[in-house]
Amino acid sequence: MSTTSQPPSLQVEGVGLRIGGATILDGVDLDVAPGAMIGVIGPNGAGKTTLFNVISGIMRPTAGSVTLGGTDITSMSVPARARAGLGRTFQTSSYFPRLSVRENVRIAAQVQLGGNYTLLRFPRRGDEATRRAEEALEAVGLSHRLDTPAGDISHGDKRKLEIATLMAIDTGIALLDEPMAGVGSGDVDGLVARIRELHGGGRRTVLMVEHHIDVLLGLVDMVAVMHGGSILAYDTPEQIMSNPVVQSAYLGNAA
Numbered sequence: 704m705s706t707t708s709q710p711p712s713l714q715v716e717g718v719g720l721r722i723g724g725a726t727i728l729d730g731v732d733l734d735v736a737p738g739a740m741i742g743v744i745g746p747n748g749a750g751k752t753t754l755f756n757v758i759s760g761i762m763r764p765t766a767g768s769v770t771l772g773g774t775d776i777t778s779m780s781v782p783a784r785a786r787a788g789l790g791r792t793f794q795t796s797s798y799f800p801r802l803s804v805r806e807n808v809r810i811a812a813q814v815q816l817g818g819n820y821t822l823l824r825f826p827r828r829g830d831e832a833t834r835r836a837e838e839a840l841e842a843v844g845l846s847h848r849l850d851t852p853a854g855d856i857s858h859g860d861k862r863k864l865e866i867a868t869l870m871a872i873d874t875g876i877a878l879l880d881e882p883m884a885g886v887g888s889g890d891v892d893g894l895v896a897r898i899r900e901l902h903g904g905g906r907r908t909v910l911m912v913e914h915h916i917d918v919l920l921g922l923v924d925m926v927a928v929m930h931g932g933s934i935l936a937y938d939t940p941e942q943i944m945s946n947p948v949v950q951s952a953y954l955g956n957a958a
C-alpha cells in the first residue's frame with residue numbers, strides 16, 4: 704500500500720504542558736526524520752500518551768511548538784491534522800463494534816475522501832472507500848473477517864483493524880499508542896509484521912509508544928526515553944540499551 708505523497712518530518716520543540724499547576728510535559732524536543740520509525744518508551748506516567756495527545760492536537764501545549772512537514776501545526780485542530788495526514792491509534796481499541804470489519808475501515812476512508820459518516824447498508828462494490836478498505840484489510844491479514852462485526856473479532860485482530868484503518872486513509876505519519884497492549888504472545892509477531900507493513904520501509908513516518916521493549920528495539924530506527932515529562936535520551940536502540948542513565952532510570956526496572 705502506498706501513500707500519495709512523501710512522509711512528513713516532525714519537530715517537537717520546547718513543548719511544555721501545565722495542567723492545574725502540575726507540569727505534565729517539560730521542554731520536550733523531538734526531531735523525527737521523514738519516513739523514520741521512532742519508539743517512545745518510559746515508565747508509567749512519564750508523559751508518553753500526553754506527548755501523543757499534543758502531537759495529534761487533542762491537547763494544546765502551554766509552551767513550545769509542533770511542526771509537521773515544515774508547517775507549524777501547534778494551533779491546528781484535530782480534524783485539520785487528520786486531513787494533513789496525521790493518523791493515530793489509542794491505548795484502548797477504538798472502533799464501531801456493531802459494524803463489520805470492512806465497514807469500520809470503509810467509513811474512515813470515506814470520511815477522509817471527503818464523504819460523511821453515512822453508511823449505506825449495501826455499499827456499491829468497487830467504490831473507492833470500499834476498495835481502500837478491502838486492500839488495507841488484506842494487507843493486515845483480515846480478508847477472512849470482512850463481514851464479521853468488529854466487536855466479535857479477537858483483541859489482536861482489533862489491533863490489526865486499527866492499523867488497516869491507518870493504511871486505508873492517506874496517513875503520512877502514524878502515532879501508535881501501545882499497539883501490542885493486551886495482545887497474546889502468539890499475536891505479537893503478526894502485529895510486528897503489520898506495523899512494518901504500515902511503515903512500508905519509510906513510506907510513512909511512524910511513532911510508537913510500546914512497553915514491549917524487546918520487540919520495539921528490534922523495530923525502530925530511534926528511541927526516545929521519557930521520564931518525568933521530559934526526554935531523557937533520544938538515540939539509536941543500540942545506544943539506548945547501553946546508556947547507563949537510561950538503564951538506571953528505566954530499563955533496569957522496566958515492567
Ligand SMILES: Nc1ncnc2c1ncn2[C@@H]1O[C@H](COP(=O)(O)OP(=O)(O)OP(=O)(O)O)[C@@H](O)[C@H]1O
Binds near residue numbers: 722727747748754
Ligand atoms: N488531563 C490531565 N490532567 C491532569 N493530569 C494529567 C492529565 N493527563 C495526564 N495527566 C498526568 O500526566 C502524567 C503523564 O500521563 P501519561 O498518560 O502521558 O503517561 P504515560 O507515560 O503515557 O503513562 P502510561 O505508560 O501509564 O500510559 C501522569 O501523571 C498523569 O496522571
